[in-house]
Amino acid sequence: MTSVDLRTPGELAEAERYTAHNYHPLPVVITEGEGAWVTDVDGRRYLDFLAGYSALNFGHRHPALIAAAHAQLDRITLTSRAFVHDQFADFCRSLAELCGKELVLPMNTGAEAVETAIKVARKWGYRVKSVPDGQAEIIVAADNFHGRTTTIVSFSTDPDARADFGPYTPGFKIVPYGDETALREAITPNTVAVLMEPIQGEAGVLVPPTGYFAAMRALCDEHHVLMIADEIQSGLGRTGRTFAVEHEGVVPDMYVLGKALGGGIVPVSAVAADRDVLGVLKPGEHGSTFGGNPLACAVGREVVRLLATGEFQRRSAELGEHLHARLTALLGHGVVAVRGRGLWAGVDIDPALLTGRQACERLAERGVLAKDTHGSTIRLAPPLVVTADEIDHATAQLTAILGS
C-alpha cells in the first residue's frame, strides 16, 4: 500500500484560527463514521484505533444506540433534576445492577464523576470515619490521569497538565503506581480513600504488577479506607471484562465511569457505590443541570443493555489476544515494549526510529488513526466491534511504518 500525503483542508486552518490551542490534532478532518471506520472530507477512510479514548467502545453510530437516541429525541431531552423523568430510574437501576452496587449518581463528564467521588469520599471520611474536619487525605498514583479540573490537576504529576494552574487543592498524597509498600506507608488515620486507575491509560497503558489491586483492597479494608477505581477508560468492556479490576478479582467501594457510558453520543458519567457510601449525600449538596438527563439516560441504559450481553467483553478478550500477538511479534523490529489488556495496547516504538507523534502521522497517512501519549509511546484502542481482519490491516500498517 502506498502512502498518501495528508492534505491540510481549510477546516484545519479555520479551527486553528478560532480555537484555543489546547489540542494538537492529527491533520485529519472527519465527516462520517460507522463501526470501526471514519471517513474524511476527501472521502478517504481510516480505521479508528483510538475510539475516542474508549468513549466509542461500541463503534461509531452503533445501531441500537442510535435508535435509542432517536427515540428519546422524539420524546423529551431535558428536564433538570428538579423533576423526575421516566428514563431515570431504569438507567440507574440497570447501571447499579451492572456494577453490583446499590446506588449510582449520574453526571456528564469523567472529570465531574471523579470530582463526585472525591466529594463523597471526603464527606464519608468526616461523617462515617470521623476524620477531623478539613484533614481528609486521598491517596493517588504518580502519572495518574483523572481529568482536567483544578482539583484533579492539583494531584497530577504531569507538568503539562498541572503547571501554572495553581493554587492547588490540598488533601492528596501521591505514591508510585504499583508499589504496595509505598501505598501501605502512605495510609494514615486521616486517609479516606485510595483513588487509582486499574490500568493507567494516559501514562502509556501501564498494567500494575499482579496482586497490586488485591493488596490495595486488603489495605483499604484493614484501615477503613474507601477504594475508588477510576474505570472511565479501562471499564465497560475495554480490557475483556466489564471492569478492569475484575482481572484482579477485586471489587472497589466506588466505581467511577464515563466515556463509553455515553455510547459515543452524549457525555454520560457516573459513580456507583453502596448506600453506606453514596448515601452520605443529601439534597442540595451536589448536582449537575445535565446529569442524568433523559437523552443521557436513554443512551446509557442501552449501553448497559449491550454490556449485559457479555458480547463486547468477549470480543475484547478474544480479539485482544489477537492484537497483542500481532504486536508482540514486532518486538525487536522497531517496537521495544508492548503492554495492555484486551483491545487496549501501549506500544513503545524504538525512539531511534520515530516519535509517537511521527508514528501516528505515518499511520494516519496509511489510513489508521491512533494517538501518541508521551515520547515514543502510542496507544491502540480500537472499538470493540473491530474484526480480526481489521486488526491485521492496522498492524500491517504499523509494521510498514517501522520498516520504512
Ligand SMILES: *Cc1c(COP(=O)(O)O)cnc(C)c1O
Ligand atoms: C478521560 C478520563 C477522565 C476524564 O474524563 P473527561 O470526560 O475527559 O472529563 C478521567 N479518568 C480517566 C481514567 C480517563 O481516561
